[in-house]
Amino acid sequence: MSATNERHEIMTAQRNDDSFPTLWDELEWRGLVHVSTDPGALSELLEGDPFTYYCGFDPTAPSLHLGNLVQLLLLRRLQLKGHMPLGLVGGSTGLIGDPRPTAERTLNSRDTVEEWVSRLQAQVSRFLSADGDNAMRLVNNLDWTAPLSAIDFLREIGKHFRVGTMLKKDAVAARLNSEAGISYTEFSYQILQGYDFLELNRQYGCVLQSGGSDQWGNLISGTDLIRKVEGKSAHAIGTPLITNSDGTKFGKSEGNAIWLDPEMCSPFAFYQFWLNQADADVIDRLKVFTFMSRAEIAEYETQVADEPFKRAAQKRLALEVTTLVHGSVATQGAIDASGALFGRGDLTTLDELTLAGATSELPQAVGTPGAQIAQLMVEAELVTSLGEARRAIKQGGVYINNVAVTAEDQELVAADLLHGKYAVLRRGKKTLAGVTAKAD
Structure with a gap:
């Protein structure tokens, strides 16, 4: 379409x-x-x-x-x-x-x-x-x-x-x-x-x-x-x-405005912004930023009160507003990237633009084939030292593109660089960093 x-x-x-x-x-x-x-x-x-x-x-x-x-x-x-x-x-x-x-x-x-x-x-x-x-x-x-x-x-x-x-x-x-x-x-x-x-x-x-x-x-x-x-x-x-429930100005992310231009704020970052709305704010956001009916919003209000851990309202909010601004294709890409980054999908299926947008929001390390993954973890500040990086690898909690890193001295290889440019480092379930190939 x-x-x-x-x-x-x-x-x-x-x-x-x-x-x-x-x-x-x-x-x-x-x-x-x-x-x-x-x-x-x-x-x-x-x-x-x-x-x-x-x-x-x-x-x-x-x-x-x-x-x-x-x-x-x-x-x-x-x-x-x-x-x-x-x-x-x-x-x-x-x-x-x-x-x-x-x-x-x-x-x-x-x-x-x-x-x-x-x-x-x-x-x-x-x-x-x-x-x-x-x-x-x-x-x-x-x-x-x-x-x-x-x-x-x-x-x-x-x-x-x-x-x-x-x-x-x-x-x-x-x-x-x-x-x-x-x-x-x-x-x-x-x-x-x-x-x-x-x-x-x-x-x-x-x-x-x-x-x-x-x-x-x-x-x-x-x-x-x-x-x-x-x-x-x-x-x-x-x-x-529009302000947040804590009184802070809405629409700012670490000091930067949330822009509608995808080149200034990627669909992935845009989607994540809405997904991370607080329970205290999400219903008001649904009222202002979506065309959902009063009855629909009331159902989500009940879910926020009864089952906040499911974050159903935030997921619907992120879906609705990202689709409104960026369209359904970019929104699905953001959803797929969100799941893949945290091990719930295949990073290799993401197109280059979506992957670039997703990794740009992460702490960064610059690497080429032959670089030790432990060193890249230090550069991306996933750990504070090489010793800590090697211990994390030994304990089985480090992943490159969702594949476990098994050797303390394991190196980045060309196949790890998706689209020849990007890789995702993960420590544990939620701590992420991006690796970008050095420019020639």
């Missing part, structure tokens, strides 16, 4: 849960609403005639990440209701970047931003349907900001913003109280985002914007601007920032 056909099948299977009286009720149950302009009006809006709504994604990196996935799935849920999504990738705002809490962003070159715009547009397109009367439309705010002169911008847009109000926005206030301060460039970001909403309202009749709750000040800058300039009402939804 082609990737296009598979994506179509995935999207065709997606449904909102009709056990809820309204879509707004479902969004609240799933924990997708942290703040909004008017819950009652929004609920009525969602149940009424089709309308246009949008979310913006700035190209400040070459890929979207899990925080963006929350927005994409919210956009998709509204599209399933019959409403018309605009996916905005910010060719102009990406040249500036919204204010971070601590320091100025490094400005990327125009060529870099342009490239990243294309990459993000392709990613956004994968999660929204381009078919039917409410087909997704991609827009770029550079189209309406580039022709605008600085004088026109200040006269027509800037005059509607009050500095006192702008200073109260959370991101701005945080920066003003930091040692770094804030530049006029980043201070102006909220005006640009407000202008985006105004232009989309004018061009497409767009009446709703969604974003993370940390962007709330920027979201309502648009609703306020539309009210002042056009005399119309518009709405905003701020989704909660």
Whole structure:
């Protein structure tokens, strides 16, 4: 099956849960609403005639990440209701970047931003349907900001913003109280985002914007601007920032974001991330990141309470989200690799891309045929010394590609290097390392 056909099948299977009286009720149950302009009006809006709504994604990196996935799935849920999504990738705002809490962003070159715009547009397109009367439309705010002169911008847009109000926005206030301060460039970001909403309202009749709750000040800058300039009402939804049950930021793995691009976060690593979710978090993750029904999720909630050792909810979560993002073929590869790494499958059956992705997540040693496996164990930090490595081998607890190492002085041979490049060292049942052949 082609990737296009598979994506179509995935999207065709997606449904909102009709056990809820309204879509707004479902969004609240799933924990997708942290703040909004008017819950009652929004609920009525969602149940009424089709309308246009949008979310913006700035190209400040070459890929979207899990925080963006929350927005994409919210956009998709509204599209399933019959409403018309605009996916905005910010060719102009990406040249500036919204204010971070601590320091100025490094400005990327125009060529870099342009490239990243294309990459993000392709990613956004994968999660929204381009078919039917409410087909997704991609827009770029550079189209309406580039022709605008600085004088026109200040006269027509800037005059509607009050500095006192702008200073109260959370991101701005945080920066003003930091040692770094804030530049006029980043201070102006909220005006640009407000202008985006105004232009989309004018061009497409767009009446709703969604974003993370940390962007709330920027979201309502648009609703306020539309009210002042056009005399119309518009709405905003701020989704909660997803955190773990211990209060730590969700979507980070050892300091690195979980990206949607398979070249930046392999399907194997992506699958493992979801598989390792804590019992206290997994049900909330199922609500936010899958299209599973309330009834299905309730069954997994019972299993988590009664049989947590089976990790059934985590396995279903990893399956659903990895399939959503990377497709079923890559997901099955990740599942096969996960089993094979821990001795429950044949590593030789894994294709090179899957094996490379799986081993890249492990501690590493570099070796060539003739290298002693005991020494490779030391280099990969599976043990602290050669003596410890030899004792582990003697005790029968060391494996190369799931085959027991039987001699303390056993050497790596060419046949051990799968696809001529990779091998997997294992000590005991769960301690793994990758061996990669030296480059010529």
